[in-house]
Amino acid sequence: MGFRTGSGAKFTPSAVWSILSNPLYAGYIRWGKRLKHIEVVNGATVESRQRSDEPIIAKGIHPAIISQELFDAVQARLKSNPRLVSDNRKHVNPLAGLMYCSKCGNVMILSPDIHRNRFFYKCLTQDCPTSGIIADYVFEALINTLHSWLNNICLAPVNSETATDNRNEQKKSAYNIQLRRVAEQRNKICDLLEQGVYSTETYLARNAELEQREADIKNELAALDSQPAPPEERIRGLTDEIKHVLDVWERTTSAEEQSALLRTVISKIIYIKTERGYRNSDLSKLLTLQVFPAL
Ligand SMILES: [Zn+2]
Numbered sequence: 001m002g003f004r005t006g007s008g009a010k011f012t013p014s015a016v017w018s019i020l021s022n023p024l025y026a027g028y029i030r031w032g033k034r035l036k037h038i039e040v041v042n043g044a045t046v047e048s049r050q051r052s053d054e055p056i057i058a059k060g061i062h063p064a065i066i067s068q069e070l071f072d073a074v075q076a077r078l079k080s081n082p083r084l085v086s087d088n089r090k091h092v093n094p095l096a097g098l099m100y101c102s103k104c105g106n107v108m109i110l111s112p113d114i115h116r117n118r119f120f121y122k123c124l125t126q127d128c129p130t131s132g133i134i135a136d137y138v139f140e141a142l143i144n145t146l147h148s149w150l151n152n153i154c155l156a157p158v159n160s161e162t163a164t165d166n167r168n169e170q171k172k173s174a175y176n177i178q179l180r181r182v183a184e185q186r187n188k189i190c191d192l193l194e195q196g197v198y199s200t201e202t203y204l205a206r207n208a209e210l211e212q213r214e215a216d217i218k219n220e221l222a223a224l225d226s227q228p229a230p231p232e233e234r235i236r237g238l239t240d241e242i243k244h245v246l247d248v249w250e251r252t253t254s255a256e257e258q259s260a261l262l263r264t265v266i267s268k269i270i271y272i273k274t275e276r277g278y279r280n281s282d283l284s285k286l287l288t289l290q291v292f293p294a295l
Contacts, residue, residue, distance in 0.1 A: 092255035094262060095121075095138070099269040101292070102129045108271050110135060121271065131276045137284050138271070139258075143249060145291045146242050146265065153232050153238040168224055175221050182214045234293040241265045241294070268292040 093110035101108055101123040108121045111132075122132035184208065193203040235242075241264045252258050270290035277286045 064234055068076065092259065094255045094258035095269065096259070097269050098266060099289075100137070101125065101128060101130045102270050102272040103130045103274070123271075129274045130271065131273050133273060133283055133287055138289070140284065141287055141289045142262065142266070142269070142291065143246070145289060146246055149235045149293070150239070150246065153235045154242060156287050158236070168227070172224055174216050175224075178217050179214065179221075182210055182217070186210050221295060231293055234295065238265050238293055263294065265294050266291055267294045 093107070095110070097107060098107065099108040099121070104123060104125040105116060106123055106125045106128070109124050111120050111122050112118075113120060119135040120132045121135050121138050123130040141275050189198060189203055189210070192198040193200070198206070203213055212238065229237075245261050249258075269292070272288040272290065273286050275286045277283045
């Protein structure tokens with residue numbers, strides 16, 4: 001949101017938490033939340049302020065800037081959503097900015113379930129029919145996809161795709177022949193004008209026609225060139241990277257490492273899952289990932 005603290009820094013999650021939980025804003029004063037504690041250590045006094053579990057809260061004489069109801073509602077919400085700051089700091093979503101919801105197009109969020117010590121991928125869009133899944137299923141599906149790329153594309157004999165390439169090459173050379181013909185015709189009408197066969201009007205009209213034709217052919221050629229390489233071709237170009245990811249994946253320990261590895265072979269993932277699934281259903285069957293190779 002771009003709000004800054006008084007000192008110009010970005011709000012940290014703990015700063016926001018401390019503001020939200022401070023009764024000052026509801027017209028109270030809080031005393032003793034952190035009791036001053038003085039201790040003598042190695043001959044020097046050390047002052048510290050310790051958190052007290054029982055601060056004294058009294059109605060202050062300053063006006064409240066938020067209502068009691070709102071303050072109470074925020075406190076209830078904070079209690080139901082315990083602080084995850086320390087976990088969040090350590091935690092990185094390896095698929096940040098890579099995986100999108102098939103229904104609404106939003107990024108899929110990695111969200112912790114602290115009670116069970118596991119993570120879920122979820123779409124946070126309100127009313128989006130996409131249903132979340134335990135993160136491990138997503139990684140399993142990704143690794144399966146990489147295995148299938150390696151076995152079915154990288155290591156498979158090349159045939160149909162080179163056929164597509166050849167078709168493109170054939171089209172290109174046909175267009176280039178047409179371009180040369182147009183250039184010859186333009187020279188010819190120039191001659192005809194000089195020889196007095198064409199009037200100026202006829203020449204200009206004919207020339208305009210040929211110019212248009214030349215522009216059309218050039219457009220067709222540009223369109224052929226700008227077509228991205230088909231995915232199979234890109235995947236084949238990533239053979240070494242895919243092998244490397246599969247080799248080291250089991251040994252990667254940090255989310256940062258996983259993230260860097262996956263980005264060498266994947267450019268985008270579409271997450272498709274609308275069925276919730278029940279206790280004994282095989283969740284991996286309900287999940288479909290559309291995986292796009294790195295460019
Ligand atoms: Zn969604």
